[in-house]
Amino acid sequence: MISVDAALAHLFSLTRPLGPETVPLREAAGRVLLHDAVARRDQPPFAASAMDGYAVQDAEVRPGARFTVVGEAAAGHRFDRAITPGEAVRIFTGAPIPDGADRIVIQEDVCVDGSSITLGDALDSKAYVRPAGADFRIGDRLPAPRTLTPQDIALLASMNIAEVVVSRRPVVALISTGDELVLPGEDPGPDQIIASNTFGLHALLTSAGARARILPIARDTRDHLKQVFALAADADLIVTIGGASVGDHDLVGDVAQSLGMEQSFYRIAMRPGKPLMAGRMGDAAMVGLPGNPVSAMVCGRIFLVPLIRAMLTLPAEPAPRETARLTAPLGPNGRREHYMRATVGPEGISSFDRQDSALLSVLQQANALLVRAVNDPAREAGEEVEFIRL
Ligand SMILES: Nc1nc2c(c(=O)[nH]1)N[C@H]1C(S)=C(S)[C@@H](COP(=O)(O)OP(=O)(O)OC[C@H]3O[C@@H](n4cnc5c(N)ncnc54)[C@H](O)[C@@H]3O)O[C@H]1N2
Ligand code: MOO
16 A cells, blocks of 8 residues: 555656647636736726716816816727817716826716816815726736636736637546446436446546546446447546456456556555556556545545646646644544545534445535544544645
């Protein structure tokens, strides 16, 4: 058995960043930007009004001052000459400030009389002028690598960037194994159950940025398992679920090796997730997850998500950990790092009593994995422990 850290290091060495592709901006959210995006213009490109009102010379503004309104500036339509003393331009939000003007008096502070205005007694003191380039300047950068958020997309659009260079998304083939499995919606026989973690992993991998494909369920024969492996030829990462342990029907390791898989490791000192295997299979990395539903999902969170991030050119690092105080004591931990299903909130963190790796209802209620180190001693309520947020 190797440690979780060593297993993750091996996994990172089985893959490399996948390289670039160019996508239009409307398809870029959630993708990992690979090249810095560089602003192609100043924003705003001109000094602009922040309010609806009148553009005047600041030096002339005082209660009761009168101006002649000589024209109008609207967003998209500037007033085409400089103003002179005593002149005002009717202006709207977003319009270019006329030359000669450096102050907007908001319309609430003005009394209009035909083509003249008189300023009121209690004037708002702000200028309401947005200088050219106040938001960003030509050449300003959004640095790579980063996962693009909706806010990033809005900024990139404003920078007049129509397409971006992002990482290719890793293609992950998900192979569930076992005669007992049927798909959700099918009619299970009396000894059958529904393939569940397959769908949980699909969701997890997709949200991490992968293109996950669910392949047909492989039955517990070497031939059928080989046939399904053959369907994964285009994958960057092949993930099998189940058949990883020591039972007579646990064929995944044997069959994968007969197809050329070079095994990197098998068995990890962790709970749940001990019988995990990994290696290289042709151009793809291969990870064999244990079948127990919680084991598969926890291994997905601890190993597959960091692996996908590394393939997307994000930093190769473990799932981030936080700390919280225990609300109840915990007994000593054994020889495997334990990822306990737990809930964390303002009052602290508490683990569920039932930690069997078959219980998806418990995993679903958990919002954290409380991490116990190998041989961690008993802990009192109030002690600080590490956890990974789900
Ligand atoms: N004698 C020993 N028995 C077991 C050991 C051991 O060390 N010695 N390890 C146990 C541990 S820990 C785990 S974890 C499991 C892992 O076994 P496998 O990876 O071989 O998984 P299966 O036997 O195929 O299935 C286990 C369990 O999970 C269900 N399963 C499988 N795939 C799915 C799926 N896609 N969706 C939902 N449920 C699935 C399957 O029906 C079984 O109930 O081995 C222990 N045994
Ligand atoms: O490691 Mo198994 O994954 O403990 O249930």
